[in-house]
Amino acid sequence: MVIERELPKLKARYKWSLALLSLGLAFMPSAFAQDEGPSVTLMKYVGKAQEAMRAGRNQEARDEFRKAIGLAPKTPEYYIGLSDACYAMKEYDQVAFALQKVIELNPAMKDECSGEYGEALFHLGRYDEAVPYLKAGLKYIDSPAAKARRTAIASAPPVSIPSTPPPSVLSAAASTQPHDTKPIPLATENPASAEGWHSIATKHHEVDINKANQTLAGAIRCEGIVIAEYQGYEKSDNINFFHPPKAKFRITKILKGPPLNKDLPVRYEFKERSSTSGAPAGWKFSDDKMPAKGSPWIIFLEWCTPRDGMFDTYEGSFGRLPADDENLNKVYAELEKHSNR
Amino acid sequence: MIFPARPLSLGLALALSVSTLLVGNASYAQNSKKVEWHRCLISIYKSKNQVPQACEEYAALVNLDPKDAQVRFEYGAYLHKMGRVKDAIVQYRKAADMNPSNPDYQGAVGDALVSLKDYSSAVAYYQKAGPKYAGKLSTTAAYVQQLRQINQYNAEIKKRAAEDE
Structure with missing residues (x-):
């Protein structure tokens, strides 16, 4: 009422x-x-x-x-x-x-x-x-x-x-956007130079804003991180740079995230998602573009739910790292850092 | 960085076509806002026992929509509670006339009339109120009957006394 x-x-x-x-x-x-x-x-x-x-x-x-x-x-x-x-x-x-x-x-x-x-x-x-x-x-x-x-x-x-x-x-x-794409000048160590004080205070380094997320600290925030063995991929006539194959991984350890089926179908992207460049000239898919069978990988799963039957890796190819000691150490260190202890 | 004002010509035709509707809704919204604010003030004055101010707000509320029976009923109830029974009856009666099928409005007039010891008129309103006020109706009706008998008895005694003299 x-x-x-x-x-x-x-x-x-x-x-x-x-x-x-x-x-x-x-x-x-x-x-x-x-x-x-x-x-x-x-x-x-x-x-x-x-x-x-x-x-x-x-x-x-x-x-x-x-x-x-x-x-x-x-x-x-x-x-x-x-x-x-x-x-x-x-x-x-x-x-x-x-x-x-x-x-x-x-x-x-x-x-x-x-x-x-x-x-x-x-x-x-x-x-x-x-x-x-x-x-x-x-x-x-x-x-x-x-x-x-x-x-x-x-x-x-x-x-x-x-x-x-x-x-x-x-x-x-758009009219207010800087058109001058001249890079920040290198430090001259000379305050009297045309670049002045700024040139000393700022070291020249170019930052690609598109790749700002491509850090391990960013990847560590993924919903799931697993160590998995590569087992092969689903063959298809239609595999190319922008239409990656379904790679089959087998999870050996879950480092972060919810429990998942051991068989992990992954969209095996060849590009880093934030990259704006196209396929490299003369790029053609072949078996050698895929990892060796049985090789261990650290896979960063942005979301632990598949899309079209495949899991997306963080930032495309950036979200796959060979599971060697060095990478594992880095990942464990980051996980420790984010463990809220 | 200052941007030029967005021209209003875009969608002006649409704006004109819907403006009538919007104004209609706006006046409704405006009225409902007024009602809400008057009600807020009434609650505040009631909580502080500031009777004249509360009555003033009720009167303003009634003026906003004189055909709103519920507002008149509430105003009447407040006046009744504050002991201004005659004023309360005026509001109750108007509410009851506007919505004769509402037993509460009819019953409220009956209650106010009982406060003024106008029992026979109260019975009429209790009758209109229906089953909800059946208890009050029977009690009041019985009391009216008793009063009538008492009056008849008194009248009889007076008549005999006059005859004896």
């Missing part, structure tokens, strides 16, 4: 708040002026949050708004979104927090947020604080300013925030 009464209220509230958020996003500069700029990630979070709110997945919406706030902590619109998501879940402490931030960041919105803020304070038992806000909210809601605001919201684009930024934003962002 209560739910029946509350449902239309909540639906109406959602449409209202989504429209408010759309308006905020429509005038993007107000949302980003204080922060570094609308990153693709930020837009993704906001898009996801809106989608989640529309679908009634409030918890997800709350989490996405929190992520967006993490990236743009001075954008009041995201706090409004957070407060709406939390309101639907009756998390009034969060509503109060979010609206307090809105008022702090944009004091001009104080009247607009008063009612909801007062309501949240009321639910938190802070009666004395709640009364003036509730009264202010009631006073504001019938004011010409509120009517003007509602008219503006009603005429703003109401829905569909793209999950990827509009081309104008992308092109603007």
Whole structure:
């Protein structure tokens, strides 16, 4: 009965708040002026949050708004979104927090947020604080300013925030990307040189961001790590660089993760997944591309569930290491480090 | 880094087509917000025993939707509890008139009338309330009957006394 009464209220509230958020996003500069700029990630979070709110997945919406706030902590619109998501879940402490931030960041919105803020304070038992806000909210809601605001919201684009930024934003962002790909100069050890102090402080080393995950410390976070013997592969006419064969391994020891069947079918990738380069020139599959039968391997399984009947290794070929003493030592050392002792 | 404002022309036609709907929903949402906030204030004033302020909020709530029988019933119940029985009856009666099939509304008028010792009127409302108030109906009806008999007896005595004189 209560739910029946509350449902239309909540639906109406959602449409209202989504429209408010759309308006905020429509005038993007107000949302980003204080922060570094609308990153693709930020837009993704906001898009996801809106989608989640529309679908009634409030918890997800709350989490996405929190992520967006993490990236743009001075954008009041995201706090409004957070407060709406939390309101639907009756998390009034969060509503109060979010609206307090809105008022702090944009004091001009104080009247607009008063009612909801007062309501949240009321639910938190802070009666004395709640009364003036509730009264202010009631006073504001019938004011010409509120009517003007509602008219503006009603005429703003109401829905569909793209999950990827509009081309104008992308092109603007692209124009700000550094085109100068000149590497950081080598240290000259001479503070008086053109490179100045920076050249001494920074040693030149190029970091390939695509390969940032390709470390043992990253691999150790896989769901499963096993030692397994290579036993062969399933022959097929269709094996090539980007269509790897199904290699059969037999698990001899599980170093980490849930118990698995001893027979381990592995997608035997020939490339490191983050590598952007294509197949090497003249590459052709043959038996010599596969390991020796019976050879032991350390296999990092990103997830302990197969995909198309095969387990994926961490970062493609990076997730297979010959199980020699040196590698085993390294892996055991990393496992020790991550054992939370 | 400042980005140009996103043009609103995109989707404007769609916006215009749905704006009517949105405004309709907005006014509903706006009203439901007001109701919620008035209710918050009522709870606060009640907890602090600030009767005039609570009544003021109830009155505002009634004004928001004069056809809401439940609000009138709650307002009446609060007035009744605070001893303002006549005012309570006004609200109860309006609630009962709006929703005659609700036994609680009818029964509440009956209870308030009993507080004012208007038993025969109360019986009428208890009758409308139905089985839920059957106990109160029979008690009140019996009491009304007794009162009638007492009155008849008193009238008889007065008549005889007058004849003796």
